[in-house]
Amino acid sequence: MEQNAQMSRVRTIADLARLAGVSPGTVSRALAGKSLVNAETRDRIQALAAEHSFRPNQMASRLRTQRTGVIGVVVPLGHERRQHLSDPFFMTMLGFLADRLTEDGYDLMLSRIIPDATDWLERIVDSGMMDGVLLIGQSDQVDTIERVARRYRPLVAWGSSDLPGQVHCAVGTDNIAGGRMAGERLIARGARRIAFLGELRAPEIRQRYEGVASAMAAAGIDHPPIQLDTHLASDIMVQEVTAHLDRVGGEIDGIAAASDVIALTTLRVLADRGIRVPDDMPVVGYDDLPLALSAVPRITTVRQDIARGADEMVSALFRRIAGEDAPSVMMPPVLVERDSA
Amino acid sequence: MEQNAQMSRVRTIADLARLAGVSPGTVSRALAGKSLVNAETRDRIQALAAEHSFRPNQMASRLRTQRTGVIGVVVPLGHERRQHLSDPFFMTMLGFLADRLTEDGYDLMLSRIIPDATDWLERIVDSGMMDGVLLIGQSDQVDTIERVARRYRPLVAWGSSDLPGQVHCAVGTDNIAGGRMAGERLIARGARRIAFLGELRAPEIRQRYEGVASAMAAAGIDHPPIQLDTHLASDIMVQEVTAHLDRVGGEIDGIAAASDVIALTTLRVLADRGIRVPDDMPVVGYDDLPLALSAVPRITTVRQDIARGADEMVSALFRRIAGEDAPSVMMPPVLVERDSA
């Protein structure tokens, strides 16, 4: 029997049907566990399938049912050409998404996209390969996302949901509030000339900057934060931060980093120069990744609940796949007070 | 025209063929850029396709061609039930794999697997959904991997390639040599009672332990390293390490961590207790993730070239998909001397 299983490899449902002496249709129904087949023959067929370790061809099944069981997860790297997928925030988010998606029986197809062609999202959405798509981050591609979202429902993004006129469903945290928290914390630490380390092309980051600015304004500080472009790409970040600090290090007395990774790098550069954190220079991060807790000193940061965010994204997506409506969700950030500010 | 494009949505190749006044076969060939069609009609059809933003159904195409253009990337979490995908090493590796794979026109389907059923790998391999599969890590599932690899060629794993009788293709670094380097470094720093923080069920980690042990033996130290189970799950790692240090902290004078993440956590715990690194307690990590460089103090670690590793994996896989043979590759690790040891 074992030999038999090896010799005449049963590849198709028809093969198995011949072996079982029934029609392919019956095998299909039996394997799907439908109630339309006799329980006895169903068991017999399932046993036979197991014995030959037969698994129906997914491609054919999906073509026929028009349902793929695949969710596309795409990371648009619009303005961050040098950034790659290894960015810890994306990765952490991806991890939670993968957990949740596989739990619900979906597969996850990952695309890392540098949007050079303008139809990058159409290409994905219209490939007919997935039941829905999740965007980790909006990058500077809000226009494209809006255009597609207008006609393609099962699409949800991570990021800002309060953009003027926004139609696409997004889940994220209140970045303005988060930025304000960071700013307030720095001000409470006595900082008045605050630098913001981050690039403003993604709406998320821009809002964080605006939050910091509003906190400063509210405290009666009459100048805005000093904004310094800093990419999330880990390979050049050290040089970038070093250059920034070389240039304006003397003029500032507090740093709001657009992400924990940037904060961590900043800590490193400051340590090299003997600048004490937080006494000489308070630093606050954003995200609250695990590494914020392991850093020395521990990073004071604005927490985004990534696990919950992933959950909300998946839930919204499933509702949209089912044809229901699902609104955007904006979660409140919370300041995690640790040692760096 | 714009209206037209919206109104009569062209979904299939047949639709487009009708519009262009040719047969579906010709459209298919034109879209594929085959030379069997007149250049003029080809351009005309392509223009028409673009105008209606038509994209052929992938599912059907794949069913017909029996080529999916999808590579499965699976992370087996055999003994690490609590570990999730957000582990930085996996994620960094995944990032490079995604870069390389998309570069070559392949899609990437991600599965995070907790191997409860024994046929988890068969289920993936026989789904008929991918042209090949990449395993990030062997976990404690070497038997399963071996069984499948015996009949399924396009499979390559990250991990040890020198296991007794191993048939499956693996790329990784020489973990024994790497462990030895770590051990030698600690010994050079004066350590003699060395703790190894890591779990031995994955062959990779076990070999690192053996490397440390062999370095100690070579130095005339007559006892083995003190092995302390430490999971890679970031959420309980701090507690684990704390517990370990509570128990044996007084007996040891050097720490070899099985990964950089463990090393980082250890640094954090040691800092809490006022134990100076490296003076009181040298610590060496493994992997050389970006975070090793940002840590304070910078982590001395054994470097695995993840980028090259990902490249080797993909190359080997492509060769195997093409039917050629591809041997395992074992890359040399290198000790990166920094501040923690």
Next chain:
DNA sequence: TGGAACGTTGCAAACGTTTGCGAAAGTCGA
């Protein structure tokens, strides 16, 4: 005893593409 009702199964038509094969039309040289 007839037929309605029920539970199981088989038949065959999709799903949307690719591709071998042959037909038609055009080109060229003899």
Next chain:
DNA sequence: TCGACTTTCGCAAACGTTTGCAACGTTCCA
């Protein structure tokens, strides 16, 4: 003018499932 050859295209058969519908054999009730 004819045949050989080339280029371009249409026809139709796959790829392996799923599923509506019809057919079959029972059972059961009138």
